[in-house]
Amino acid sequence: MSEHKGQALSWQIVNGAIELTLHREPCNEIGSLMLGELENFVRALPGLMNDAHALILHSSQAAGFSAGADLRELYSRSQGMEKAEAARGVRDFLERIHAVMNTIDALPLTTIGAVHGVTFGGGFELALVCDILIADRMARFCFPELRLGLIPGFGGIPRLKRDLGNAVVRDLLLTGRSFNVMKAQQIGLVSQIAAEGEALRVARATASQVGKFDRATTAAAKKFVKPIPYEELKQEIDIFCDLYARPAVEEGLRRFVENEGPQPYLP
Amino acid sequence: MPTTEHTLDEILNLAAAHFRVPREKLTPDDDFFKTLGIDSLQALDLLTRLEHHFRIELPDYELQGVSDFRTLAERIQSRL
Numbered sequence: 514m515s516e517h518k519g520q521a522l523s524w525q526i527v528n529g530a531i532e533l534t535l536h537r538e539p540c541n542e543i544g545s546l547m548l549g550e551l552e553n554f555v556r557a558l559p560g561l562m563n564d565a566h567a568l569i570l571h572s573s574q575a576a577g578f579s580a581g582a583d584l585r586e587l588y589s590r591s592q593g594m595e596k597a598e599a600a601r602g603v604r605d606f607l608e609r610i611h612a613v614m615n616t617i618d619a620l621p622l623t624t625i626g627a628v629h630g631v632t633f634g635g636g637f638e639l640a641l642v643c644d645i646l647i648a649d650r651m652a653r654f655c656f657p658e659l660r661l662g663l664i665p666g667f668g669g670i671p672r673l674k675r676d677l678g679n680a681v682v683r684d685l686l687l688t689g690r691s692f693n694v695m696k697a698q699q700i701g702l703v704s705q706i707a708a709e710g711e712a713l714r715v716a717r718a719t720a721s722q723v724g725k726f727d728r729a730t731t732a733a734a735k736k737f738v739k740p741i742p743y744e745e746l747k748q749e750i751d752i753f754c755d756l757y758a759r760p761a762v763e764e765g766l767r768r769f770v771e772n773e774g775p776q777p778y779l780p
Numbered sequence: 781m782p783t784t785e786h787t788l789d790e791i792l793n794l795a796a797a798h799f800r801v802p803r804e805k806l807t808p809d810d811d812f813f814k815t816l817g818i819d820s821l822q823a824l825d826l827l828t829r830l831e832h833h834f835r836i837e838l839p840d841y842e843l844q845g846v847s848d849f850r851t852l853a854e855r856i857q858s859r860l
Contacts, residue, residue, distance in 0.1 A: 690839040
């Protein structure tokens with residue numbers, strides 16, 4: 514199916530590039546709905562790739578690319594559930610989202626993330642699977658998980674370690690601070706900066722450029738330069754699940770979910 | 781280096797223009813969440829615009845508990 518419109522995301526092929534558009538209110542939180550539709554997309558990919566040389570991931574939500582994991586769903590699902598059952602549910606979710614991320618990460622075509630606004634947590638991790646990141650001038654990135662007593666769980670740390678210097682990874686992870694697009698380009702995360710509202714246009718131009726090259730050569734080059742850190746990705750799930758079992762995490766989630774003040778996203 | 785008052789004035793001008801609030805309605809000691817009617821995500825948007833405008837990097841944890849323009853100006857001034 515070369516075109517699909519779901520509740521959380523849609524895809525279509527435009528000028529030889531698959532465009533995956535995230536559009537779940539309010540800011541593409543990744544919960545069971547988004548995960549299920551991402552899995553559908555991954556299942557459709559083999560057919561889509563016959564007609565495409567690139568994949569563009571972007572969001573049509575004004576607030577940004579994605580605010581990350583759906584913390585409200587994570588919190589509410591754990592309520593009234595045995596600890597062990599809740600932990601099994603979290604591990605299952607993580608294994609499924611890792612399978613999606615790993616598949617996109619290793620695709621034999623060029624993947625381009627066009628991000629704007631909030632690109633936080635799991636949304637940041639989704640952006641990290643892309644080969645090339647193009648960011649709107651107003652994009653902002655953050656790994657806030659330590660504020661909740663967790664680590665990023667959708668593959669963020671192994672992919673950051675793969676792509677950036679370790680001192681930078683420590684800074685971003687251990688402070689949990691958000692940072693702007695200038696910093697993102699300075700540390701090597703973002704390839705190109707687009708004017709406000711222009712990231713998708715720039716991504717399309719880039720997709721058009723990469724479409725000039727032989728697909729087999731692109732696939733071979735990508736496989737050579739972009740290893741998938743499978744072992745560390747598995748370790749990340751284990752560490753996340755160990756941390757999730759602690760009472761402090763439930764308390765952190767509760768504080769976030771019940772916070773009705775204006776500052777839940779500020780550290 | 782600009783004075784804190786000058787920095788404060790630039791912040792108020794930028795906030796008024798972006799959030800479409802009459803400039804004369806903004807004063808240094810206003811709670812910007814209330815005066816501008818913004819939430820934390822919009823506050824991060826304001827922070828990004830201020831970082832670009834002043835060509836600085838201001839970690840968001842320095843804004844924890846900050847809600848008035850004057851203190852915001854002081855935080856920015858310390859990075860100029």
